[in-house]
Amino acid sequence: MPRSPFQRFLRIVGVLVVLAILGFLILPAVVVTLAAFNDRAILSFPPQQWSWRWFAKAIEYEDFRAGFRNGAIVTIWASSIALLIGATFAFALDRYRFPFKQLIETILVSPLVIPHFTVGLGFLILAAELGMARGFLVVIVCHVVLVLPFVLRSVYVSLRNIDPRYELAAASLGASPGRVLVTITLPLLLPGLVSGWLFAAILSFNEFTASLFVTSQRTQTLPVAMYNYVREYADPSMAALSVMYIVATALLLTFANAFLGLGKVLNVERSH
Amino acid sequence: MVAVLQYSFRAYIPGSLDPGGFTFDNFIALLKPLYARVFLDTVWICFLTALFTLVVGYPLAYALVFASNVAVKSFILVTVVTPLFLGEVVRTYSWIIVLGNNGFINSMLLKLGLIDSPVQFMFTQFGVVVALVHVTLPVMVIMLAAALSHIDRDYQKAAESLGAGPIRTFLTVTLPLSGPGIVAGVTTAFAWTFSAFATPQLIGGGRVNMVSNLVYQLGFASFNFPFAASLCVAGLALTFVTLWLLRLAARPIEKVGLH
Numbered sequence: 001m002p003r004s005p006f007q008r009f010l011r012i013v014g015v016l017v018v019l020a021i022l023g024f025l026i027l028p029a030v031v032v033t034l035a036a037f038n039d040r041a042i043l044s045f046p047p048q049q050w051s052w053r054w055f056a057k058a059i060e061y062e063d064f065r066a067g068f069r070n071g072a073i074v075t076i077w078a079s080s081i082a083l084l085i086g087a088t089f090a091f092a093l094d095r096y097r098f099p100f101k102q103l104i105e106t107i108l109v110s111p112l113v114i115p116h117f118t119v120g121l122g123f124l125i126l127a128a129e130l131g132m133a134r135g136f137l138v139v140i141v142c143h144v145v146l147v148l149p150f151v152l153r154s155v156y157v158s159l160r161n162i163d164p165r166y167e168l169a170a171a172s173l174g175a176s177p178g179r180v181l182v183t184i185t186l187p188l189l190l191p192g193l194v195s196g197w198l199f200a201a202i203l204s205f206n207e208f209t210a211s212l213f214v215t216s217q218r219t220q221t222l223p224v225a226m227y228n229y230v231r232e233y234a235d236p237s238m239a240a241l242s243v244m245y246i247v248a249t250a251l252l253l254t255f256a257n258a259f260l261g262l263g264k265v266l267n268v269e270r271s272h
Numbered sequence: 273m274v275a276v277l278q279y280s281f282r283a284y285i286p287g288s289l290d291p292g293g294f295t296f297d298n299f300i301a302l303l304k305p306l307y308a309r310v311f312l313d314t315v316w317i318c319f320l321t322a323l324f325t326l327v328v329g330y331p332l333a334y335a336l337v338f339a340s341n342v343a344v345k346s347f348i349l350v351t352v353v354t355p356l357f358l359g360e361v362v363r364t365y366s367w368i369i370v371l372g373n374n375g376f377i378n379s380m381l382l383k384l385g386l387i388d389s390p391v392q393f394m395f396t397q398f399g400v401v402v403a404l405v406h407v408t409l410p411v412m413v414i415m416l417a418a419a420l421s422h423i424d425r426d427y428q429k430a431a432e433s434l435g436a437g438p439i440r441t442f443l444t445v446t447l448p449l450s451g452p453g454i455v456a457g458v459t460t461a462f463a464w465t466f467s468a469f470a471t472p473q474l475i476g477g478g479r480v481n482m483v484s485n486l487v488y489q490l491g492f493a494s495f496n497f498p499f500a501a502s503l504c505v506a507g508l509a510l511t512f513v514t515l516w517l518l519r520l521a522a523r524p525i526e527k528v529g530l531h
Contacts, residue, residue: 028366117469209469246354249354
């Protein structure tokens, strides 16, 4: 296609705008990295001396360690339970007709629009009314409700993409419904289940607002521990921890993009 | 399983069923100027954030969908998506370092001699909105990109072959066709901003209050759970009304999008 000078000009402007926006997105990460390697405890740019000591301090800090452990417990339980419930409901919603289907669907996805502080407060009041202690159970149940919509959507989309003829073929060859489910549907569904679980796990591990309401000193997850740290101290160990967070997440996503195709999962790939 | 969900929904309502019996006092108290102001501030911040996120997110989504180079594409995608998974605390902390009085921007400006004393970004509405735009940008880009990627390329080609310039093609074809994505993105950005807690709490530092901060204060500083709950219910109602109004305003746009 021939390009006029005007079109070339537009293209250059466009590229510059996009670069500026990407810069805006990356800026905090870059600045945090600079701060994390700064030897001095007070923020200063550019750093005069470089050091790893804040990383060591962040790893050794007991609240962060406990937060990480608690977060891992909550995340694994919450995303597994959410996967089980979400997959069951997605299957039922996709395959069967039953009364109040629309209503149930709406209820299941509603935590998407309900602010997390509302969910957190709701569970806190609920736990108090039932006379429950603020233990792990409340936190896990709360997280299950919060991540359920994402699991539901992920499983639902992959259910939709399964060719029903495979199941029909198996059934017509004499397989029982249970056998069809185990040998055909579940294996075909596996990528959806895995990405649903992963998505739920990442969200649960990072969930902060609702967790702040339902966790106690004993069950606080990593984001809550980080929040408390930011409020009390100002040294760069928090920056060091953020850098570890950012690097781990970026690696995980680059990996996921290479193997699972993030574009497809997020539905932003061009269809033609 | 359903019981768990049912519980979570019952839990939102106890606001009106406080231990002392059924009362509307909590809701009447909401009308006090102090609280009404927080609500107005919250809606204003949500509106600003959604608007700026749209303006900043659109070019990025456009580049993500129409870039021809695969490496550029995945770089944009990972850059956009990573903050989504970082959680509010890490991102807010990063912005504190960027915007603080000893922070990155002020240090740079001082060094360059552009300013004599640090500019106050922290504890201002501006600072809160900047950080919130950063938080909502990934979702906006994903929703816009999803809409843009489903536009049939032939429409744009047809416009070009009929002699429309790139700007005219964009304004008359691409932009209207991405309408549904814009509506979805703006509504989601609005709802997310309303839900934000750590950002206004830490960057606003008590001087920029949103409903979420008020709920937390009432719950954990004064242990007035019924009032906090009624705030939640009012906030929820407000969100739904706003989203409904947005949808209503957007209906003509969506029609164009469906062609």
